[in-house]
Amino acid sequence: MPVSVPDLPAVEFRGVTKRYGSTSAVRDLSFAVARGEFFSLLGPSGCGKTTTLRLLAGFEAADEGEIRLFGEVVNHRRPYERDLAMVFQSYALFPHLSVERNVAFGLEQRKRPAREIRDRVRAALDLVRLDPDVYASRQPSELSGGQRQRVALARALVLEPRVLLLDEPLGALDLKLRKEMQVELKALNQQLGVTFIHVTHDQEEALAMSDRIAVMDQSQLAQLGTPAEIYENPRTAFVADFIGEANFLEGTTAGRQAGTAAGASGWLIAGDAGGFLVPEHPAIVEGGRVRIAVRPEWLDLWRPDSLPVGENGLSATVQDLLYLGETIHVRVLLADGRAMLIALRNEGQLLNPLPWSRGDACVVGWRPEDCQVLEG
Amino acid sequence: MLLAGPGALWLLAFFLVPILILLGYSFMPRGTYGGVEPGITLEHYRRFLDPLYLGILRRTAWLSLLCTLVCLLLAYPTAYVIARSGRWRNLLLFLAVLPFWTSSLVRTYAMIFLLRDSGLINRILMDLGLIVAPLRLLYTEGAVLAGLVYGALPFMILPIYASLEKLDPALLEAAEVLGARPWTRFVRIVWPLTLPGVAAGSLLVFVPSLGSFVVPDLLGGARQMMIGNLIQNQFGPSRNWPFGSAVAFAVMALVLIAMLAVLRVNRPPAGQGGAA
Numbered sequence: 001m002p003v004s005v006p007d008l009p010a011v012e013f014r015g016v017t018k019r020y021g022s023t024s025a026v027r028d029l030s031f032a033v034a035r036g037e038f039f040s041l042l043g044p045s046g047c048g049k050t051t052t053l054r055l056l057a058g059f060e061a062a063d064e065g066e067i068r069l070f071g072e073v074v075n076h077r078r079p080y081e082r083d084l085a086m087v088f089q090s091y092a093l094f095p096h097l098s099v100e101r102n103v104a105f106g107l108e109q110r111k112r113p114a115r116e117i118r119d120r121v122r123a124a125l126d127l128v129r130l131d132p133d134v135y136a137s138r139q140p141s142e143l144s145g146g147q148r149q150r151v152a153l154a155r156a157l158v159l160e161p162r163v164l165l166l167d168e169p170l171g172a173l174d175l176k177l178r179k180e181m182q183v184e185l186k187a188l189n190q191q192l193g194v195t196f197i198h199v200t201h202d203q204e205e206a207l208a209m210s211d212r213i214a215v216m217d218q219s220q221l222a223q224l225g226t227p228a229e230i231y232e233n234p235r236t237a238f239v240a241d242f243i244g245e246a247n248f249l250e251g252t253t254a255g256r257q258a259g260t261a262a263g264a265s266g267w268l269i270a271g272d273a274g275g276f277l278v279p280e281h282p283a284i285v286e287g288g289r290v291r292i293a294v295r296p297e298w299l300d301l302w303r304p305d306s307l308p309v310g311e312n313g314l315s316a317t318v319q320d321l322l323y324l325g326e327t328i329h330v331r332v333l334l335a336d337g338r339a340m341l342i343a344l345r346n347e348g349q350l351l352n353p354l355p356w357s358r359g360d361a362c363v364v365g366w367r368p369e370d371c372q373v374l375e376g
Numbered sequence: 377m378l379l380a381g382p383g384a385l386w387l388l389a390f391f392l393v394p395i396l397i398l399l400g401y402s403f404m405p406r407g408t409y410g411g412v413e414p415g416i417t418l419e420h421y422r423r424f425l426d427p428l429y430l431g432i433l434r435r436t437a438w439l440s441l442l443c444t445l446v447c448l449l450l451a452y453p454t455a456y457v458i459a460r461s462g463r464w465r466n467l468l469l470f471l472a473v474l475p476f477w478t479s480s481l482v483r484t485y486a487m488i489f490l491l492r493d494s495g496l497i498n499r500i501l502m503d504l505g506l507i508v509a510p511l512r513l514l515y516t517e518g519a520v521l522a523g524l525v526y527g528a529l530p531f532m533i534l535p536i537y538a539s540l541e542k543l544d545p546a547l548l549e550a551a552e553v554l555g556a557r558p559w560t561r562f563v564r565i566v567w568p569l570t571l572p573g574v575a576a577g578s579l580l581v582f583v584p585s586l587g588s589f590v591v592p593d594l595l596g597g598a599r600q601m602m603i604g605n606l607i608q609n610q611f612g613p614s615r616n617w618p619f620g621s622a623v624a625f626a627v628m629a630l631v632l633i634a635m636l637a638v639l640r641v642n643r644p645p646a647g648q649g650g651a652a
Binding site: 082089 | 547552554569
């Protein structure tokens with residue numbers, strides 16, 4: 001195997017397109033993943049994330065573009081020639097083989113000596129916290145979902161791959177187990193230094209585990225960034241809406257505002273439900289339409305005429321309240337009939353009852369810098 | 377339980393009762409004009425040990441085994457292609473079972489037209505100048521084997537198809553990404569997981585072959601007699617019901633052995649809870 005240059009990315013897609021008949025499953029996709037990175041492909045079903053993973057694994061062939069692993073073009077290599085490991089959504093454990101034989105399968109294909117195989121299988125089971133003495137001889141049908149998932153992980157990790165592909169690996173687990181495995185997978189990624197490419201439709205999971213996330217929409221890359229960048233600075237309405245919850249507002253630019261003591265400079269926007277100030281953004285032009293998103297937890301509710309100076313405010317009527325424990329969701333109606341969602345932090349409702357009830361007049365307030373200006 | 381009642385009654389009346397009568401006959405002396413006389417004897421079973429009859433039994437077992445093997449070799453790739461043919465799957469399955477739409481008698485006679493001295497195969501070969509005199513195709517062991525395979529093939533294709541269809545494609549992808557090349561994937565994953573289908577198909581082919589008498593009668597002639605013809609003879613022209621019964625029970629013993637062999641294959645490995 002040629003020695004790979006350290007600064008080459010572990011995985012690289014360059015203008016990759018995959019078509020099925022006249023529709024493309026992946027269109028002009030380009031991204032690079034650094035060594036040891038936990039990289040998630042996130043999007044709704046049919047967005048192309050699974051096809052991207054299958055292209056990387058070698059189960060599908062790209063129609064255009066290059067796929068590189070550590071600098072080498074692998075487009076024409078069979079899956080077994082790519083030196084990858086994969087954990088499948090359904091785990092795909094071989095039902096007729098014991099746990100030990102399942103984990104040993106890849107090493108047997110590599111013709112490792114029996115002694116080495118036995119030791120490495122035990123080590124891999126230890127790594128995923130399955131006691132080899134208890135589980136090695138079991139059949140997959142005798143295991144719980146969580147245990148199968150661990151066997152699938154051991155079967156992949158025992159090969160000490162440079163890149164591990166994970167296809168919705170936690171989708172079949174219950175919530176508690178899923179949270180537990182999220183932490184473990186992340187720890188394994190850091191402990192082993194293996195590059196993880198993870199496909200999921202669960203935005204919370206992607207935010208919790210990933211170093212970087214590629215959000216995909218309609219066969220294309222919608223945005224690539226760290227979880228914080230994606231959440232706090234979504235580029236498009238799709239990303240803002242798909243990751244977390246978002247309120248959308250639209251309007252036309254009505255002039256510039258110079259910086260004052262109370263706030264920075266920005267653009268005045270004439271919206272359908274009232275005017276507001278947004279920060280400078282390259283996508284904003286004089287007289288053009290502007291679309292912004294504001295996260296529910298960045299909004300606050302005020303009595304009419306009590307809005308702090310320097311904040312944006314829109315008059316509204318309280319429509320309903322939803323007690324969720326950690327937060328209280330308040331839905332309000334703006335003057336133009338548009339609904340907005342405000343997430344108030346719960347500060348102990350029994351001690352500090354909310355001053356709001358259905359039908360109250362209020363002002364929705366937020367700081368201009370919390371506006372997320374969207375493209376397109 | 378109640379739902380199984382009618383079926384159980386049916387089997388009791390038309391399977392268990394006659395078979396008990398046959399079992400009784402096989403131990404009774406033969407009557408002068410057919411039928412049986414009171415008494416108990418082992419003479420019919422002893423008579424079956426005659427090399428002549430044992431030879432027929434051996435040939436029957438051999439032909440049935442060969443038929444099963446040929447069917448397996450033909451059916452497995454066919455079932456494999458059908459299982460992977462996407463939207464053509466139902467059409468191909470339909471074509472595979474199409475021969476069933478005509479009676480087996482008609483199909484067997486049709487084979488005579490193909491195989492006889494003035495049949496289609498010989499005529500084509502002679503027209504092409506490849507042979508000068510007709511080849512002896514009909515009334516050979518090969519003709520019997522061809523007839524048996526033809527009739528039994530769908531019974532092998534269907535169960536193998538069913539087990540291939542159930543096979544999760546992700547298992548093959550998992551094996552591939554773990555480093556298994558095509559042949560290894562077949563030997564280590566596909567074959568073991570479709571073994572129950574192969575076993576079921578083998579049983580469905582082997583057992584009826586053992587008892588077949590129409591095909592060897594029409595395509596094999598007198599010299600290619602199978603055990604089914606012998607039994608038919610005893611109950612028909614020879615009017616020796618006790619001997620016919622004894623032979624029938626010897627065949628049943630063979631079937632039982634085959635069943636036990638298949639059960640061994642289909643038994644889940646030790647320690648495995650549910651079905652794999």
